[in-house]
Amino acid sequence: MKLPVVNAQGKELRSLEVDDSVFGIEPNHAVLHQAFITQRNNQRAGTANTKTRGMVQGSTRKVRMQKYTGRARHGSIRAPIYVGGGIVFGPQPRDFGLAINKKMRRLAIRSALSGKVADGQLIVIDELAFKAPRTKEMLGILRKVGIERSALIVTGQADRSVLASARNIHKTKVLPAAYLNVGDMLNHAHVLMTEEAVKVAEGLWGSKPADGRRAAKPAAGAPAPEQARPSARRRAKAEAPPAEPEPAKAQAASEAPAAPKARARARTAKPAEEPAPPRRGSGQAPRPARRVKAAAKPPAEEAPKPRRRTKKSEEPG
Template structure:
């Protein structure tokens, strides 16, 4: 499919071909959801921990004698029903990692890109590699490009671009991401997706392989 290419002034300067196998498929919503759940789960540290009654401090002595006090019998002040006592069925360190076949992960990425294109939320920009590394410069460019009223923007670059990172680093709801790190969460989180013209070729190289 052919889409417009814009310069840093927001003027259309040409067109570029986007591969239908990446930007034109029917989005697979269940796979996108599974990939998102996997990504969020894999980001969890799993270091949460609570102490059982055998790990909390104190409680080695019986608080009062078994009979004759008129009170309920107790064996330790660190039993779960005591203040400061151990926790029953509390969380302990564990792994939340989930597996997902490579082809499904790739399908999820293509589904996200296709969904963005279907909603006309993808903007291809030429000349972004030459942007001045200043917040003011990036802010001006974003305001000139289509969908300037978008709540959030993700800028996809082909390789590390220090000037692009520096120009967008202080802007709220703007993120710069390399094409090879494309993921479902960022693709769905940010409303507008700006692709450097050079990044389109990188995306095709990474995600448009036949039989994948």
């Protein structure tokens, strides 16, 4: 895909070959909408706050007696019905932040750029160079390239002179290409990009890597990159033969008495345990089962004899 490149006078100089995956895709309006809403919500501070009737200062005394006044019953002067009372269902501090997947955010940026190209609202200029910040010069450039409404100026890198020249122009914003976002592109009618900004955008969101932006993946079967050469000191240490121990020191080390810790471990070592009895099925006779004496049963308690009922005549007088 090719885009015309104009100069500061508005004359077309040449055509620039751009990446179709960034400037020539079919815009995904659903993803654009989701990315725009996410960006707007993440910009909200969420600090709005109101006081309920429990937070407002005021007396806790009952306003008037419950009955016999002929008026409505009230229990607190901090009730929402009174002036200066609490607020019912008022806003409270909260987090409005939303999240979006990285692939969706990248697709939204490509969709916005492609939509601007399709609508003829993306203009590529060769460069924006100012000897000193001049708002009048920037305004003249915008008029000559055909921008009459709001404009988003995108540069390759942060440029203070361009920023100072455009900050006093109404509905005009300057951004480096790395900070390009969906919200600013949709809020401005035109996008003015330099050639350097186009290359940076292709390196960030396209299939063509920009210079110094992404390292190209090695092809299959390509030789591995050479590793850094070790220092001379490490090479000498690796090539040197291992030092042999002196005979006197080796003999002294072999005849040296055991260390105190080794002697202490030898004194506290446990004696060897007896071998465990053979398991069943190993060919040897199993051990006889141990007999367990049956516990003696406790003597049964005799049930109480029923009491004999006596007649009234037999009861003592």
